[in-house]
Amino acid sequence: AQSVTQLDSQVPVFEEAPVELRCNYSSSVSVYLFWYVQYPNQGLQLLLKYLSGSTLVKGINGFEAEFNKSQTSFHLRKPSVHISDTAEYFCAVSPGNYGQNFVFGPGTRLSVLP
């Protein structure tokens, strides 16, 4: 079975400051890794994904994430946040069958302050 941990339930940060949202996972098999963003009363939008290859993955809206196999982590970063980045962020893993059997983390609420 897989599990996903997002250590920070809430992260407040001032506008234009850098931010890192942490994600750790547990799995006995290889997994694919994803970050999704959810704005209020909306579904999920894919920010980026790691399938294989380079461990540094760049996504939309200036976000990037780095896969660290030894630490089983997939932390999300952005060098300078905007007010519009305020949202809920979910880390997810998908073992084996691509796109199936998603396991989501509990989410991190990013609040960007003016």
Added chain:
Amino acid sequence: GAVVSQHPSWVICKSGTSVKIECRSLDFQATTMFWYRQFPKQSLMLMATSNEGSKATYEQGVEKDKFLINHASLTLSTLTVTSAHPEDSSFYICSAIGTGSVSNQPQHFGDGTRLSIL
């Protein structure tokens, strides 16, 4: 491309009524659709997986007679909450996996339906 539309976006109804939520893939064929439930300030919990033309596979603890899923075509899946009660109030989100050019994304999510049972 690869848009998933959910309808309605918000519904309020009395306890005991049944509510149907539609999930449509607008510009691609969805071979598999998923239904999730999300409680306030919590993550998504998978309720069931449905493949076109076959019965849905429900996750452990999800009542199949309570949450009826029909995936009658490659572009439409419906979730019916039967005899809804206040504890069924939640945010329901569907997602779909497509074929061909859209398969580079793992799942395409709808915008969700907020269900409030009075």
